[in-house]
Amino acid sequence: MIIKKPTLEKVSPSFGSSILIKEHADRVDKNNAFWHFHPELELVYVNKGQGKTHIGNHLSYFNNSQLILIGANLPHNGFADRLTANGTETIIQFKADFLGEDFIKIPEMVNVSALFDRAKKGIKFGIETKQKIGPKIVKLTEKKGLKRVFKFLEILDYLGNTNDYTLLNADGVALETNPQDSDKISVIYKYVNTNFQQHITLDEIANKVSMTVPAFCRYFKKTTGKTFTQLVNEYRVVHATKLLNESKMSIADICFECGFNNFSHFNKQFNEITGKSASNYRKEIKHIIQ
Secondary structure, rough: OOOOOOEEOOOOOOOOOOOOOEEEEOOOOOOOOEEEOOOOEEEEEEEEEEEEEEEEEEEEEEEEEEEEEEOOOOOOOEEEEEEEOOEEEEEEEEEOOOOOOOOHHHHHHHHHHHHHHHHHEEEEEOOOHHHHHHHHHHHHHHHOOOHHHHHHHHHHHHHHHHOOOOEOOOOOOOOOOOHHHHHHHHHHHHOOOHHHHOOOHHHHHHHHHOOOHHHHHHHHHHHHHHOOHHHHHHHHHHHHHHHHHHOOOOOHHHHOOOOOOHHHHHHHHHHHHHHHOOOHHHHHHHOOOO
16 A cells, blocks of 8 residues: 655645635545645634544544634644535635734734634634634635735634634644654554554554654654554544444444454443543434534
């Protein structure tokens, strides 16, 4: 299997614009999602869709809508497995100093500057903010020139002043990168993403990045703040949450489908990672994913 090693993504706004806005209305192929980073911040709004959120150390599954701000140089994957009926994904990419280095330092921008700092860990906004700001983000695609900039500043000002958010990497390490680390982490995460349903030995994964097992374990723990086993278990549990929501499979079948070979171990890991049992998660899933 050939694993591409995407590192720095070049973001090029259209001529005469300091921010890049992209809108996807078609299904986004999850197989083409890749681990990448760029110096621009990225504001992502999905109005109707499903997929996995993978930002830095954070892994979760979402359904319906989501609004996320990703900080500069914070590695992340693409988001939507598929867009549902009338679904769109709108992405805004911009540099913190898109209006100049001095502008971000003026007193009126203090909350926006703090927002950009929080974004280094990834920010997921709540339902009220999604409902208010999501449509404004979509409408930005219709604006040009200064009108676009003014409306975008209004959005940033709102996001900088709201408390309706969660830090995605609050208990982890934001992987602000150098290119060499990004290459290795890219290979590791993409390999796990493809093979988590099977047993992955430390020898196998260490060999993928040309390291000895002890060196790999030290490197991975230092870079991500967790062990490789923890990462694999997180992938499996995230996949389990997806199956609990989308399928009618029994919990026992889901356990083995996700790569666990022991039901009690599955239950323990699911509880530790999500804070509840798989059966309770399935009962509450409609509330959780809203």
